[in-house]
Amino acid sequence: MLNSRREFLVKSAAAVGTMQLARPTEAEDKATPDAILSLFKGLPGEVAVKIYAPAVDGKPEFVVQANSAKTMFVGSAIKTFILCEALRQSDTPEVVKTLRARQLNLDASVWALDSAIFNPPNLIGKVSERTALEAMIIHSDNTGTDMCLKQVGPDKVREFVASAGLKSCVVPESTRSFVGYLLGAKDYKNFTWEAVGAAANDSMVNLPMNSVETMACSADDFVSYYSRALQGGFFKNKETLNEFRRIQSLGDAIWLLPLPLGVSSFCKGGSIDVPGFHAVCAPGAMFVGQRWVYFCVTINWDAKAERDPATVTAFTAAASGALSMAKDKLSV
Template identity: 40%
Template sequence: KIPATKSALIVCEGPGQSWRDERDPQVPLFIGSAVKTFILAQALRASEAGLLSETDQWAVDDKVRSASSPVLLNLTGTTQARSILEAMIAHSDNTATDIALAKVGPDKVRALIAEAGLKNTRIPDSTRRLFSYIAGAPLGTDIGWEGVKKLETGWMPGPPRPPVNDQETMVSSADELVKWYQAALTGAFFSKPATLTEFMRIQAMADAIAQVVPPGIAAYAKGGSIDWGDFHCFCLPGQMVVNAARVTFCFTVNWTGPDDSVAAVFPPFRDAVAATLKGAADALRA
């Protein structure tokens, strides 16, 4: 058995339906790319305010390139902002994330997080700044794309730091992520109905949804993970809509162990989340 820190919260709200189940939902844990929901929301807020357009051409090059970028890793040029946002959510592309985060500004995203009342939620200045810092670079240093590539050879700019730290990190709690999705998916942070529609459209593209949400059910989510040294994480927050009920959830696990422990942890984690969501959906459809 692998020691792990787990947190979970699932809340059902609907006509004649109101219940919740939880396990330590207030505990802040590393959530990885699950923070990208905040970046998406702020980018769309900037769009509805006229500060940018989803049809803008955004540059893709080594100035913004980052690791774990299945869409943009080997591409150079420009593409529509809309495609950048979709790549960030649908494929968790870190280059897309850093492009979007640079366009809207990390402090603007943090201001949105504060507006939402999320006191335990933190984002990095960029994924590359996160990698730089936990690899041992001084605070505020970006080791650049060449430096990121060197990390894959085992090189470190200094003594490595844990992903959970007080400077560059991706942390939140299950109760705050559930609170976020409950509010965001009702349009609480948007001025125009069309912005909420676009937010939902892109959030529905997250690849984790098909692994855990029963077929035929509308869902909106963004998962996250990390494997850094002996530290690992899986996190999946979001919401599914069953009939007239909304089931909002967050499941997170953090643990330390060898790389082969991922194969021992992920399938049971995924299966437990899928079983929980199926059970909730079945009960609501009964």
């Protein structure tokens, strides 16, 4: 039912190289907010964009935004909040040693769909928390995600999100409970691995964007979060910030979008494709020309087909083009 976001985005990224982006005319400044936003014109559904570079060294701030306060479905992009809270709970100069030493159970209690690394039900045993966190961000592995959520506690992640003032951001009990809710399971919070298998051919009952069990956030809140998290605003020790930056710099969306070459990039993307509803979200940051640039680009749209590669290709091309234009602007 739920397609692999990596497979889908890989195909879309491959097509980006052959697309002609709708660039402004030569007479226009290609890096004005209007010029950047024009790249997203003509896309279906709802699109949210925010690109923000704070003022620094006498250079003014740079802001591009449209629909950025809208709460939208963002899929696996919320996994950055789980990473942040896990690191906060182990926030000492010995954070890496702690995460390596802490062993998490890998078994039916955490197996989930779309887990290319932990490959349920074929792997079982113990895995370090650090490995699970890496799998969650680098490969968006849902078993790794549910292992980490079980360790840190979904309520603790929500408490962190609330304390940071991120009012639009919604984190589910687990990725497996989210799937259970989509399939209409009565006890979706305790949706078992056996139930996942039994429901393999069931139809979706609830849409991914809902008011009960979802993965949602606004572009404003993602930019607010990354502008603090990547500067150590949620950590006490530089070692914890370094570990956060290291893992975020390996996110698969950096190459699947793709983000511009020649900059330091930090990103955790998300997407979903089910009949009737689709979403792609890429929030994060770039460090370019001695300036930090925080961004979030999201699209939610309806399409009856299980896949809509044409829209994904157009959106990823627009997003990649927008961030390349911002890079050129701020590199001067």
